Amino acid sequence: MSRTEPAGTFTIGEAARSSGVKVPTIRYYEEIGLLPAPPRTEGGRRSYGAADMRRLAFIRHARELGFEIEAIRTLLQLQDQPEQPCAAADAIARDRLIEVERRIASLTALKAELQRMVEGCSHGHVAACRVIEILADHGECRHHHGPAEPGGIGR
Amino acid sequence: MSRTEPAGTFTIGEAARSSGVKVPTIRYYEEIGLLPAPPRTEGGRRSYGAADMRRLAFIRHARELGFEIEAIRTLLQLQDQPEQPCAAADAIARDRLIEVERRIASLTALKAELQRMVEGCSHGHVAACRVIEILADHGECRHHHGPAEPGGIGR
DNA sequence: CTTGCTCCTCTAGTCGCTAGAGGAGCTAGG
DNA sequence: CCTAGCTCCTCTAGCGACTAGAGGAGCAAG
Numbered sequence: 374m375s376r377t378e379p380a381g382t383f384t385i386g387e388a389a390r391s392s393g394v395k396v397p398t399i400r401y402y403e404e405i406g407l408l409p410a411p412p413r414t415e416g417g418r419r420s421y422g423a424a425d426m427r428r429l430a431f432i433r434h435a436r437e438l439g440f441e442i443e444a445i446r447t448l449l450q451l452q453d454q455p456e457q458p459c460a461a462a463d464a465i466a467r468d469r470l471i472e473v474e475r476r477i478a479s480l481t482a483l484k485a486e487l488q489r490m491v492e493g494c495s496h497g498h499v500a501a502c503r504v505i506e507i508l509a510d511h512g513e514c515r516h517h518h519g520p521a522e523p524g525g526i527g528r
Numbered sequence: 529m530s531r532t533e534p535a536g537t538f539t540i541g542e543a544a545r546s547s548g549v550k551v552p553t554i555r556y557y558e559e560i561g562l563l564p565a566p567p568r569t570e571g572g573r574r575s576y577g578a579a580d581m582r583r584l585a586f587i588r589h590a591r592e593l594g595f596e597i598e599a600i601r602t603l604l605q606l607q608d609q610p611e612q613p614c615a616a617a618d619a620i621a622r623d624r625l626i627e628v629e630r631r632i633a634s635l636t637a638l639k640a641e642l643q644r645m646v647e648g649c650s651h652g653h654v655a656a657c658r659v660i661e662i663l664a665d666h667g668e669c670r671h672h673h674g675p676a677e678p679g680g681i682g683r
Numbered sequence: 684c685t686t687g688c689t690c691c692t693c694t695a696g697t698c699g700c701t702a703g704a705g706g707a708g709c710t711a712g713g
Numbered sequence: 714c715c716t717a718g719c720t721c722c723t724c725t726a727g728c729g730a731c732t733a734g735a736g737g738a739g740c741a742a743g
Contacts, residue, residue, distance in 0.1 A: 416690085418690060419690085448663065458653055
């Protein structure tokens with residue numbers, strides 16, 4: 374076994390492996406104050422405890438659910454004050470849910486349009502290519518207006 | 529009428545209004561070589577022709593469909609060579625379709641999880657808040673693995 | 684004692700814009 | 714002709730959430 378560190382503490386690499394968050398990302402979270410700066414070993418290495426590991430798992434899960442860093446910051450503050458009412462947490466989750474629903478709707482419209490493009494393509498030459506044609510002629514499609522995905526159209 | 533420019537040419541502002549692409553974004557497209565640098569008036573202002581307007585509409589439409597700039601660059605090159613086979617355009621559209629389908633699937637899973645959070649929330653205190661609880665305990669949810677949305681989890 | 688892994692800090696780059704400063708030109712009204 | 718107010722110009726910097734790489738130090742095993 375390779376345990377030189379005190380029991381119950383973890384290196385940044387171990388924290389990364391156990392949480393699924395990459396090493397530079399953990400350091401980044403520390404930098405922006407999402408994760409507290411952990412104590413260091415003699416050699417200057419970060420040494421994480423169980424609470425840090427839980428916090429990191431929380432962050433990771435929240436990021437997976439698409440919560441923004443600022444929302445996670447708020448959620449973490451709420452978590453640290455368990456006797457507060459949870460209306461704020463509820464509101465954040467509701468907002469996220471609404472956003473996700475909007476995104477699904479617009480991606481579904483988008484999917485239909487992409488399918489028309491792909492299915493209509495005769496696999497011949499560009500001149501007769503439905504993909505290019507549909508892109509060139511906006512008027513041809515039934516358009517759902519506004520950008521497909523808010524906050525950076527495509528990603 | 530306020531037409532001082534030669535007939536059939538457009539200022540950047542007109543191009544922006546007609547395409548729905550913002551002025552700085554048009555300049556940005558020029559900078560990255562997606563849109564050719566147009567001729568200038570005596571006073572140094574950009575003067576767009578009908579072909580530019582079509583190209584801009586094409587770009588805008590493709591961005592709305594979530595194509596990345598590099599994909600659009602390829603599509604524009606294809607458009608300029610109509611006797612080429614359109615397999616490449618087809619492939620780009622297919623890739624995009626697959627990505628959109630993946631995104632819809634993962635957003636749908638996400639929506640279910642958010643709904644569990646929101647519906648389970650008793651609107652009491654943080655200590656008993658299901659939103660916080662689910663985020664804290666990853667093990668509690670049926671997880672779809674990998675980040676919710678590739679290339680920047682949440683957007 | 685050397686090999687090779689992990690860790691450290693720091694800077695710069697990614698994508699696709701967006702915002703703002705500071706200035707010049709252009710047009711309509713007086 | 715003059716001025717007000719719009720649009721346009723260039724340039725730099727910033728956004729979010731990382732990611733990549735340089736250059737160096739520590740640390741455990743053989």
